[in-house]
Amino acid sequence: MSALLELRNVTKSFGGLTAVGDVSFDVPAGSVVGLIGPNGAGKTTTFNLITGNYVPDHGTIRFEGRAIGGMRTNAIVRAGIARTFQNVRLFQQLPAVENVLAGRHCRTRAGALAAFLRPPWQAREEREAAARAVRELEFVGLGGRALELAKNLAYGDQRRLEIARALAADPKLLILDEPAGGMNEQETDELVGLIARIRARGVTTLLIEHDMSLVMRACEHIVVLEYGEKIAEGPPDAIQRDPKVIEAYLGTEDA
Amino acid sequence: MPNRTMTRGLGIAYAIAAAAVAAAPLALNAYWIDVLNSVGLYVLLALSLNLILGDAGLFNMGHAAFYAVGAYTSAILNTRLEIPILWTLPASALVAALFAALVARPVVHLRGDYLLVVTIGLGEIVRIALVNDVFGLTGGANGLFGISRPTIFGHRLTSRKPQEFLYLIWAFVAVTVFLFHRLEQSRFGRALNYLREDPIAAEGSGVNTARYRLLAFALGAAWAGMTGTLYAAKMTIISPESFGSWESVVIFLMVILGGAGSIPGVMLGAALVVILPELFRGFASARLLVFGLVMMVMMVFRPQGLLPYRLLRFKESDLRRAEDAP
Numbered sequence: 001m002s003a004l005l006e007l008r009n010v011t012k013s014f015g016g017l018t019a020v021g022d023v024s025f026d027v028p029a030g031s032v033v034g035l036i037g038p039n040g041a042g043k044t045t046t047f048n049l050i051t052g053n054y055v056p057d058h059g060t061i062r063f064e065g066r067a068i069g070g071m072r073t074n075a076i077v078r079a080g081i082a083r084t085f086q087n088v089r090l091f092q093q094l095p096a097v098e099n100v101l102a103g104r105h106c107r108t109r110a111g112a113l114a115a116f117l118r119p120p121w122q123a124r125e126e127r128e129a130a131a132r133a134v135r136e137l138e139f140v141g142l143g144g145r146a147l148e149l150a151k152n153l154a155y156g157d158q159r160r161l162e163i164a165r166a167l168a169a170d171p172k173l174l175i176l177d178e179p180a181g182g183m184n185e186q187e188t189d190e191l192v193g194l195i196a197r198i199r200a201r202g203v204t205t206l207l208i209e210h211d212m213s214l215v216m217r218a219c220e221h222i223v224v225l226e227y228g229e230k231i232a233e234g235p236p237d238a239i240q241r242d243p244k245v246i247e248a249y250l251g252t253e254d255a
Numbered sequence: 256m257p258n259r260t261m262t263r264g265l266g267i268a269y270a271i272a273a274a275a276v277a278a279a280p281l282a283l284n285a286y287w288i289d290v291l292n293s294v295g296l297y298v299l300l301a302l303s304l305n306l307i308l309g310d311a312g313l314f315n316m317g318h319a320a321f322y323a324v325g326a327y328t329s330a331i332l333n334t335r336l337e338i339p340i341l342w343t344l345p346a347s348a349l350v351a352a353l354f355a356a357l358v359a360r361p362v363v364h365l366r367g368d369y370l371l372v373v374t375i376g377l378g379e380i381v382r383i384a385l386v387n388d389v390f391g392l393t394g395g396a397n398g399l400f401g402i403s404r405p406t407i408f409g410h411r412l413t414s415r416k417p418q419e420f421l422y423l424i425w426a427f428v429a430v431t432v433f434l435f436h437r438l439e440q441s442r443f444g445r446a447l448n449y450l451r452e453d454p455i456a457a458e459g460s461g462v463n464t465a466r467y468r469l470l471a472f473a474l475g476a477a478w479a480g481m482t483g484t485l486y487a488a489k490m491t492i493i494s495p496e497s498f499g500s501w502e503s504v505v506i507f508l509m510v511i512l513g514g515a516g517s518i519p520g521v522m523l524g525a526a527l528v529v530i531l532p533e534l535f536r537g538f539a540s541a542r543l544l545v546f547g548l549v550m551m552v553m554m555v556f557r558p559q560g561l562l563p564y565r566l567l568r569f570k571e572s573d574l575r576r577a578e579d580a581p
Contacts, residue, residue, distance in 0.1 A: 051459065077461030089456035091449055097569055101442075102449050106461030108442055112474060115441030116434050126442070130569065130577035146574055169461050 003062075004029040004173055004204050005050065005081075010059035012045055019045040021228045022059070027173065032195060032205045034219035034236075036212065038248055042228040043208050044086065047177055050206075051083050052076040063173070078106045082171035084162040086178045092151035096142060096161055099150050100133035103168030136164040140194060156187040163194065167203070174198060175206045180214045192218050212249070216240065224248065262567065265519060269432065276425045280418035288417040294529045295424035296486055301509040301525040302431055302518065303478035308507065309515035310444065311471040312451030313363070314371040317378030318479055318506045323385060323498035325351045325480025326487045330399040331392050333487070340488040341405045344481050351480025352473040359472040364465065378503045385495040398494025405488045412488075420489050427485060431478065435518055440568055447471055448566075451516075512553060514560025523562050 003026035012020045020042040027033045037043050048054045050061060052073040061069045068076055077083075082103065091099050108129050114122040137146055140160040145153070150161060159179055166174055176195075180188045188211075195218045198205055209215045215222060215236070222239045224232040226248040232239055239245055279291055304318045325347035332343045362373045388395035405412050405423065412419040438444050446467050449457035458464045487493050505528060513524020531549070535542035553561070 072463075072465075073458045074461050074463045077459070082461070083459055085456065085459065089453050089459070091452035091456065093452055094448060095569065097574065098445060098448075101445060102457065102460040102462060105442065105446060105449075110442045112438060112441075112443045112470065115438045115443045118437065122441075127577045129442075130574060134574050134578055147569065147571065165460055 002029060003027060004064060005206070006060075006062040006065075007046075007050075008060050008062075010046070010049060010056045010061060012049055012054055012056050018228050020049065020056075020225075023225065023228070023230050024059075025223045025230065025233060027204060027206050028221075029172075029204055030199070030202065031221060032199055032207065032219045034207045034209060034215035034222040035225065036209055036215050036222060037225035039210065040227075041225040041248075043210075043225055044177070045228075046225070047083075047175060047208050050076075050175065051081065074106065077169055077171075080170070080172035081175065082166035082169040082173075083175045084159070084166055084177055084179060086181065088155070088158045088162060090150040090158055090161060090165075093149060095147045095149055096137060096153065096164075097130065097133045097146040099161055100136050100164045100168045101129055103136075103165040104129045104132060105169075107168075107170055133164075133168060136168045137161075139167065139197070140164045141190070156183050159183065159191075160194070163198075167198070171203060173204045173206060175208065177208050178210055179207070180209065180211050188214055265564075268519065273425075273429065276421065279421065285417050288421055290530065290533055292417060292420050292424055292489065294526050295421070295428050296482055296489075297506070297509060297525040297529050298428050298522050299424075299431060299482040299485070300479055300506045301513070301521045302435055303475045303482065304506050305475075305510050305515065305518070305521045306435070306438075306447070306478070307471050307475040308510050309517070309521065310439065310447040310451065311468065312367075313468060313471060314367045315374045315472070315475070316371050316503050316507050317374035317376070317381075317500075318475070319498045319500070319502035320378045320381035321351045321355055321476035321479035322483045322486070322502065323381055323495070324354050324476070325483025326493050326498070327385065327393055327399070327483070328480065329484040330402050330487045330493050333402050334399055335392075337403075339406060340403060340484065341407070344484050347480040347484045348477040349480075351483070352477040355472045355476030356469050359469055363468040363472065375500060375503070378498075378500050382495050382499055385498070393495075396495060398492060398497075400492040402487050402491045402493070404491065424485055424489075427481075432518060432522070439518070439566060443470075445568070448516075508550065512550065512560060514563035516566070517560065517562055517564045520560050520562030520564065524560070527561075 005027040008024050010020060010023050023046060035043055035046060045054065049056050052071050055070045060067055063079060063081060068079065091102065108125050110122045110125055134146055137143055140163050142157060142160055142164065150158060153161060180191055183191065192214065195205055207215060207219055219236060222234065222236055223230060224239060224245050231244045231248060232242045276291065280288060300318065300322060304315065307313050307315045328347040328350040329340055329343040332338045332346060333340045358377055362370060365373060385393045386396050412423065446462050449462055450464055450467055454464050509524040509528050510521050512528065514520025532542055532546055535545055
């Protein structure tokens with residue numbers, strides 16, 4: 001299996017602090033990979049490097065063989081990497097369906113002139129985008145809630161709405177940033193099921209998580225970071241037994 | 256969905272307003288017709304700022320600069336090259352849009368309050384440039400005069416009959432309202448709203464936020480520019496004092512007062528800000544005081560504006576229809 005996403009010797013420092021130091025790993029196409037580590041391990045920095053919010057100081061990030069370091073965030077989404085946010089970031093005042101349509105934006109093209117003149121293709125595009133948005137809502141279990149304002153949805157539903165928005169962008173790689181944060185046990189169970197169904201659609205998933213239990217259940221390959229460096233990598237059962245990982249998680253103060 | 260641009264109630268309100276404007280010459284004297292002309296021009300300015308401020312959430316308090324660029328473009332083309340004034344509409348739209356895109360490019364990424372300060376500066380720079388007769392084209396503090404009156408189908412509009420301008424201006428308003436409702440019901444309109452709601456989430460969802468910020472400015476400026484053309488045609492004389500920072504403040508006020516993001520709200524805001532001071536003329540010098548007080552009370556008790564409306568882009572039936580379509 002070829003690597004869909006490839007990080008090689010990626011380094012990012014802020015002032016004197018090395019947030020991510022010389023990290024390399026692959027995300028193979030079709031897989032569910034977990035990126036874990038204690039708080040402050042560099043997970044979110046790694047994430048921001050992949051999504052274009054930061055530019056790496058050294059090293060390369062390749063997506064489908066193409067270097068994406070330094071590309072603008074929206075261009076990276078268009079290239080096929082969609083994301084969710086650690087602290088839910090929805091368009092709170094807009095209905096669920098319009099939130100999902102934001103993800104559809106980069107796959108549609110009608111501009112101001114088309115809005116003014118409304119040629120038939122524009123109407124068709126709008127209709128197809130709306131239908132797709134409704135399907136994505138159904139896919140994540142929010143069927144029938146399309147017209148509810150995002151702010152009126154329960155927290156777990158807001159997280160799933162974010163996933164629907166990301167999926168609407170036709171991503172090849174979906175990156176979920178702490179998707180189980182703030183979820184109860186039942187919602188986390190549903191999330192594991194949802195990740196499996198996303199995988200069945202052929203979308204590769206990179207899961208960034210603080211919570212070990214979700215990662216162990218959902219991922220087939222896990223990368224462990226500590227103090228900005230990769231300390232272990234492998235299948236869940238091996239990671240669970242790895243003394244370095246146990247030390248990182250139990251030997252430090254767990255925030 | 257695209258086949259329905261507005262709710263029925265709003266459609267009826269527009270029809271009544273259109274009928275009232277059309278019938279106004281029968282009931283009002285020339286003075287009040289001219290007030291209505293003024294309302295029309297400010298409605299256009301407020302609607303154009305609403306794209307930037309209301310829909311995209313970009314704090315622009317220098318909108319009069321784009322109005323000025325449009326008015327001067329038309330006046331220069333008309334007085335120097337003798338191009339009929341209404342034919343200069345596309346040119347003033349284009350020049351104002353390019354100017355906006357050029358000046359907004361380096362500053363448009365700034366957060367709300369910072370952008371506000373920069374745009375105030377922009378408005379002042381444009382006014383001062385006009386006073387200083389930039390490129391020797393703007394006539395300095397005296398401005399430009401001798402702009403020819405518009406001719407429509409061989410008929411020359413004159414200031415003796417302000418109702419003729421009434422129809423010209425309000426026809427332009429009608430077209431603008433129609434087009435802007437279509438705009439807000441589109442992918443473009445949604446993108447502006449994503450920008451307003453959360454620019455980081457918008458960028459992370461694949462919306463090119465830098466591009467849409469510039470497009471919002473350019474499109475809003477284009478419309479302000481065309482309003483400048485209408486203004487120049489109506490006045491036949493333009494001077495820098497008509498485009499000072501107070502104008503920008505007033506247009507800003509109309510949008511916030513009426514309900515940012517709401518087309519009918521912004522129109523109502525523009526109408527009230529123009530008409531109320533006229534009605535308060537009995538208070539003589541105290542009228543602006545009364546006006547200011549009304550503003551303050553409004554902002555305390557109704558910060559969302561007079562006529563906010565929740566934009567209904569999709570109904571249940573639209574979604575079903577979209578799903579059923581092949």
